[in-house]
Amino acid sequence: MSVFSALFGRREPSSREVAKNRLQLVLVHDRVDLSPQKMQMLRDELISAISKYVEIDVEGMQVNLTQNNRHCRLTADIPVLAARPKR
């Protein structure tokens, strides 16, 4: 959905838009054979791995599978709060 639909306060999305969004989401997981459950596990392990080195904002963290022309990309956007104090 575009900025414009938001600006003009459009009605709820058409069934076409819903279909497309659902498809894109399901296909991204189909293609890499990574279920939402496994994604959650991956996210949890990322948190514990990275937290060893820096303090991160877990609430603001985003881990996503995206696709572009059948190429899948795993992106993690992890806000860092502070370096871990050196012992």
Place this chain on the structure above:
Amino acid sequence: MGATVITITSGKGGVGKTTATANLSAALAMRGKRVVAIDADIGLRNLDVVMGLENRIVYDLVNVIEGSCRLRQALIKDKRVENMYMIPAAQSRDKTAIRPQDMVSVCDQLRPDFDFILVDSPAGIEQGFRNAVAPADRVCIVTTPEVSAVRDADRVVGLVEAEGKGPPLLIINRLRPQMVHRGDMLNTADVLDVLAIELLGIVPEDEAIIVSTNRGIPAVMENNSRAGHAFANIAARLLGEDVPFLDLEAKPASGWLGKIAGFVRRS
């Protein structure tokens, strides 16, 4: 040079593979090409009835592979069009009766005598699918603009690429312009966005297809139906012609520019 082998497949059943195979074969033959259509759906034979050749079957694909007849004996000539033939599937067997290398061998024997060999694949991604795809030079995937069909098509795109057959071509079948128009059906751009493969053609939903299937006369042979026209265009593209896609979803335009235009029109 010999024939180009094109396998028509889909993943999901009931999206129009057999209709596409029958119409594209007829359209190519009507353009003067030597064509043979092979029904690879062993046990669920249907290309014969869709093409109206069901009363002429003596031998089938499995008979050829098992050596109980010669290849030429299983070729049914379509008398309505010059240079068009069909090889029926076996009806009383199942897909384990043939192997991928059998399909390759049958197609290789046919190549010198034809310009196009169209293979009608069974639905699914099991052995029948692998048999049908094995001899292909190009694979063409048929889908309808529905989530289940597109999802299955995506799975097949991955499998076709894994078989080393290159990126498949896409036919979007049974598109309903009015539903697209009112935002209740995935449009062509949506399907292409999701599948990211090359578009070969768009075929509108058309009652003429049911009528032509009832009669056993492929729509391209018969009338100037919209679907028949769309299949004729696809055949022309397979011949390397640059034919514009039918404008089935003229307005409102999609994309954000179209949305602004649509908004301006509404206000």
